[in-house]
Amino acid sequence: xxxxxxxxxxxxxxTSGIAAGALVGGGIIGGVIGANTRQDTASTSGGxxxxxxxxxxxxxxxxxxxxxxxxxxxxxxxxxxxxxxxxDLGPGAIGxxxxxxxxxxxxxxxxxxxxxxxxxxxxEGEATQGYQSRLKRNELFRQxxxxxxxxxxxxxxxxFVDLEGEQMDEILTxxxxxxxxxxxxxAQFFFRLLRQATLNGxxxxxIYGGNQNMxxxxxxxxxxxxxxxxxxxxxxxFAEIEPHSVGDMLS
Numbered sequence: 001x002x003x004x005x006x007x008x009x010x011x012x013x014x015t016s017g018i019a020a021g022a023l024v025g026g027g028i029i030g031g032v033i034g035a036n037t038r039q040d041t042a043s044t045s046g047g048x049x050x051x052x053x054x055x056x057x058x059x060x061x062x063x064x065x066x067x068x069x070x071x072x073x074x075x076x077x078x079x080x081x082x083x084x085x086x087x088d089l090g091p092g093a094i095g096x097x098x099x100x101x102x103x104x105x106x107x108x109x110x111x112x113x114x115x116x117x118x119x120x121x122x123x124e125g126e127a128t129q130g131y132q133s134r135l136k137r138n139e140l141f142r143q144x145x146x147x148x149x150x151x152x153x154x155x156x157x158x159x160f161v162d163l164e165g166e167q168m169d170e171i172l173t174x175x176x177x178x179x180x181x182x183x184x185x186x187a188q189f190f191f192r193l194l195r196q197a198t199l200n201g202x203x204x205x206x207i208y209g210g211n212q213n214m215x216x217x218x219x220x221x222x223x224x225x226x227x228x229x230x231x232x233x234x235x236x237x238f239a240e241i242e243p244h245s246v247g248d249m250l251s
Contacts, residue, residue, distance in 0.1 A: 062100055065103055066103045066106040066111060067106075072142060072146065072149075073099065075149055076145055077094055077161075078168060079145070079160075079168070080201070081093045081094050082169060082172055083172070083194070090215050093198055093202060096210055096211055096216055098197075098202055101200070101204060101208055102197045104209045105197065105200075105208075107138070111136060111138035112136055112137075112138065134184050135185060137193065140185055141193070143190075144175070147175075147182060147187070202216045203217070203220075203222075205225070205246050214243045214244075223244070224243035224244045
């Protein structure tokens with residue numbers, strides 16, 4: 001049974017289009033985690049916004065910029081944790097602060113689509129045509145999280161945050177397979193946004209609110225932002241370098 005659930009979670013990630021290694025560009029960082037060996041140890045408790053996510057800064061003192069509904073934020077926490085779960089390799093989405101990264105992004109230009117053309121006509125279009133919904137990303141996220149809660153109540157007569165891990169996976173899979181009705185965009189499109197935002201939050205520079213203590217970088221051996229590599233560049237052996245954030249250079 002555990003192997004079946006691991007395959008299901010890898011299916012969430014393997015089609016994400018993330019290339020090998022890490023890509024750094026503004027607030028967007030990606031990395032391959034679809035082929036890892038994460039075990040089924042994702043947290044399915046602590047749905048309140050004050051829950052401490054596996055170390056680092058507690059969520060109670062960080063504050064939210066976009067979400068005003070604590071239930072929606074709790075659903076976001078658990079959904080991202082199922083996509084990027086904690087295991088023996090390191091923290092998951094909650095411990096890395098991914099939900100706060102997404103909250104902050106939704107409160108800014110990303111969530112408002114402020115740099116994108118948002119006028120009619122609205123068509124589903126092709127993947128190469130970019131964002132096509134009449135809804136802003138933050139509106140789409142709120143609808144998607146509300147739909148997750150509705151699916152949990154409809155399927156299991158429980159709140160999403162109170163479900164077992166495999167029940168959450170069933171709902172996430174339904175979104176991935178476009179089996180949930182949504183307005184302004186299809187469920188699969190929302191799921192892809194959620195998955196990509198989760199990966200971005202896990203691997204972004206910590207100044208954007210995720211990747212707490214640079215733990216995701218440490219799991220990959222990624223050095224972050226170094227002033228120079230002059231002491232290691234001639235070495236024929238792999239150099240383990242303590243990662244640094246942009247914030248370290250500004251302090």
